[in-house]
Amino acid sequence: MSRYHTSSAPFARVIRALAEAWQSFEQYSGAHIRTTGLSAPQFDVVCTLGNTEGMTFSELGHRTLIYKTTLTGVVDRLEQKGLVERVPCEQDRRCVYVRLTGEGEALFDEVFP
Incomplete structure (x- = not known):
């Protein structure tokens, strides 16, 4: 079990970083879109x-x-x-x-x- 946990930790960090980047982009672009x-x-x-x-x-x-x-x-x-x-x-x-x-x-x- 620890083998899966250890190998998936870097993957989980990348997914979290991507999700945070997507949320930031959505906030920024959403504000811009609303102006139209x-x-x-x-x-x-x-x-x-x-x-x-x-x-x-x-x-x-x-x-x-x-x-x-x-x-x-x-x-x-x-x-x-x-x-x-x-x-x-x-x-x-x-x-x-x-x-x-x-x-x-x-x-x-x-x-x-």
């Missing part, structure tokens, strides 16, 4: 769409790690705020692109000059 008036997932979507032509829901979900059902609500709220728009895919009617509007691009540029 967006939730963390909304902010993530705007940041992910920045400097792109837009993405399909599948690609956006993959890049943001937001579940598809949750992503729909996040995009709905961003669309209500005028920051994103849905654009039908010309090649496949089942596919919809999400892209930043002019207002969304302005917010992205403000956050990431």
